[in-house]
Amino acid sequence: VADDLRIVLVTPRNPLNIGAAARAMSNFGFTRMRLVNPYDVAFKEARSAVRSQYILETAEVFPTVGEAVADCSLVVGTTAGGRRDLHLPLYRLEPAGELLREHLGADQATALLFGSEKFGLSNEDMSYCQWLLRIPSREEHGSMNLGQAVAICLYELRRDAQAATQRFAPTEMATGQDYERFTALLLEALSHAGYVNPITSESTELKVRRLVRRLGLPAADMDMWLGIWRQILWKVRQGE
Amino acid sequence: VADDLRIVLVTPRNPLNIGAAARAMSNFGFTRMRLVNPYDVAFKEARSAVRSQYILETAEVFPTVGEAVADCSLVVGTTAGGRRDLHLPLYRLEPAGELLREHLGADQATALLFGSEKFGLSNEDMSYCQWLLRIPSREEHGSMNLGQAVAICLYELRRDAQAATQRFAPTEMATGQDYERFTALLLEALSHAGYVNPITSESTELKVRRLVRRLGLPAADMDMWLGIWRQILWKVRQGE
Numbered sequence: 001v002a003d004d005l006r007i008v009l010v011t012p013r014n015p016l017n018i019g020a021a022a023r024a025m026s027n028f029g030f031t032r033m034r035l036v037n038p039y040d041v042a043f044k045e046a047r048s049a050v051r052s053q054y055i056l057e058t059a060e061v062f063p064t065v066g067e068a069v070a071d072c073s074l075v076v077g078t079t080a081g082g083r084r085d086l087h088l089p090l091y092r093l094e095p096a097g098e099l100l101r102e103h104l105g106a107d108q109a110t111a112l113l114f115g116s117e118k119f120g121l122s123n124e125d126m127s128y129c130q131w132l133l134r135i136p137s138r139e140e141h142g143s144m145n146l147g148q149a150v151a152i153c154l155y156e157l158r159r160d161a162q163a164a165t166q167r168f169a170p171t172e173m174a175t176g177q178d179y180e181r182f183t184a185l186l187l188e189a190l191s192h193a194g195y196v197n198p199i200t201s202e203s204t205e206l207k208v209r210r211l212v213r214r215l216g217l218p219a220a221d222m223d224m225w226l227g228i229w230r231q232i233l234w235k236v237r238q239g240e
Numbered sequence: 241v242a243d244d245l246r247i248v249l250v251t252p253r254n255p256l257n258i259g260a261a262a263r264a265m266s267n268f269g270f271t272r273m274r275l276v277n278p279y280d281v282a283f284k285e286a287r288s289a290v291r292s293q294y295i296l297e298t299a300e301v302f303p304t305v306g307e308a309v310a311d312c313s314l315v316v317g318t319t320a321g322g323r324r325d326l327h328l329p330l331y332r333l334e335p336a337g338e339l340l341r342e343h344l345g346a347d348q349a350t351a352l353l354f355g356s357e358k359f360g361l362s363n364e365d366m367s368y369c370q371w372l373l374r375i376p377s378r379e380e381h382g383s384m385n386l387g388q389a390v391a392i393c394l395y396e397l398r399r400d401a402q403a404a405t406q407r408f409a410p411t412e413m414a415t416g417q418d419y420e421r422f423t424a425l426l427l428e429a430l431s432h433a434g435y436v437n438p439i440t441s442e443s444t445e446l447k448v449r450r451l452v453r454r455l456g457l458p459a460a461d462m463d464m465w466l467g468i469w470r471q472i473l474w475k476v477r478q479g480e
Contacts, residue, residue: 016256020385027377027384051381092403093395136398137267141291144267144391145260151388152395155333158376161401163332 004104005157006032007150008068010125011116013039018056020147021114026052028154033059034068039116065113065128072111074103077121077129078149080142089131096133097156104157112153117146174217182222183212185229192236244344245397246272247390248308250365251356253279258296260387261354266292268394273299274308279356305353305368312351314343317361317369318389320382329371336373337396344397352393357386414457422462423452425469432476 007025012018012035022033033055062068069075076096079086091099103110113129115121120143126132135152137144144152174182187208190196196204217225247265252258252275262273273295302308309315316336319326331339343350353369355361360383366372375392377384384392414422427448430436436444457465 020388023385024388026381027375027388029378051383092400094399094401094403135267135395136400136403138269141266143291145263145387147385148260148264148267148388148391151384152392155375155392155395159334160332160376161334163334163376 002030002104003032004107004109005030005100006034006069006072006109006111007154008034008036008065008111008113009038009146010036010065010068010113010121011039012114012146013117014146017117017146019052020145021150022052022055022059024147024151024154025055027151028158030154030157031055031058034111035059035061036065036068037061037063065125069111069113069128072109074100074108074110075113075129076100076111077113077126077132078115078153079120079126079132079134080137080144081120081134086126086132088126088129091131091133093133093135093153093156096131097153097159100157114146114150172219174219174222178217178219178222179209179212182217182225182229183209185226185233186212189229189233189236192233192240242270242344243272244347244349245270245340246274246308246312246349246351247394248274248276248305248351248353249278249386250276250305250308250353250361251279252354252386253357254386257357257386259292260385261390262292262295262299264387264391264394265295267391268398270394270397271295271298274351275299275301276305276308277303305365309351309353309368312349314340314348314350315353315369316340316351317353317366317372318355318393319360319366319372319374320377320384321360321374326366326372328366328369331371331373333373333375333393333396336371337393337399340397354386354390412459414459414462418457418459418462419449419452422457422465422469423449425466425473426452429469429473429476432473432480 007021007030009018009021012021018035018038025031025033031054038061060068077088079090100110100112113121113125115125121129133153134142135144135149187196187205190204190208191201247261247270249258249261252261258275258278265271265273271294278301300308317328319330340350340352353361353365355365361369373393374382375384375389427436427445430444430448431441
């Protein structure tokens, strides 16, 4: 499926950007880069892409956009502009990502076009596109760095909304019993330290218990906390 | 709300990356950059950030992470690793973005930390964090370019799931009547051109009608299409 996506850079000028695009492709598991009429054939220099060299080595170079997208059943252009007359449907990246994922999910060859750093895609480049997408940057400063634009589009394709409630390492929180042991040791230390006024001690106990419950103690930290309190208790008792 | 987010770059080494981070901030409408012990004080050179100069000019420099996050009630670190013992909850960017948006939505000062290009955040840097986030890059090549990582995180914060069905410029499609006029002219041209066999012409008509309905004609294109067919009709009649 990832092999069905061609990242097509049209007349890129800066080898660093080609390298950055390749790195983002490697980060997100896409492999097929195409270059249309790259400004400098020295694109293989692309330095920031050490671990993405395999992408640059297999990148294909075409003289025209038409040839670069000839085998693709969906051709999508990227643009920073939202105002000029584009003659094409223009989607924000969020819904565009959904449409691209659907097409790729059906194993259909798809091209995603990025224009040159300075001018973006020309009207002629866009005439090869079925539709356009726009990263939701500010209207006042919409134009993005090429490598960053590629990275954001590929992130959107890899984005997993289902992961929205999932952690890599969920933190198990302390139990009520743990909180109670923590509270008891703290109260004992406070008592020895003269913090607790015997007359108001019942309300102090409630206040301290609530204070501790608000802490949010990870279960794994309990042993260290209990050790800390025992040590402090030992010390405050010594002072008596 | 956007003003509540501090983008903190810890010991960044490459002015181009600082510039790229500033540009992404400007693209997505964030303004407060902080730099901890930047490798080269020449960070103001940051060239790729012409239209983001205002961010670099107001960037604050701190000697330590502790000072850079002193006024923040939530401090979140970014990491490419998912395996080493991080001692902190680690979220994927998707749910992390949700948590960050909630915090920022409550006007709470928040810091998002990015480590140096080469080493990422150190264990000491991370000890100032409440939790960590990870961009869902491939395990085999997780380490991202600094500017790209900043851009992706800020895109996630600006991402609008509600936009998922929204287009900038919805394409109004042709009506049934439009399709019928298109079909009638095409059939007439085919008839003059000798394509339609009179014996099977009824089934041909159905086939052609279905063919045309599958096209997906934008309403705005109808005039041009009707003109094209009339011209073709004129020509095929001439040949008779």
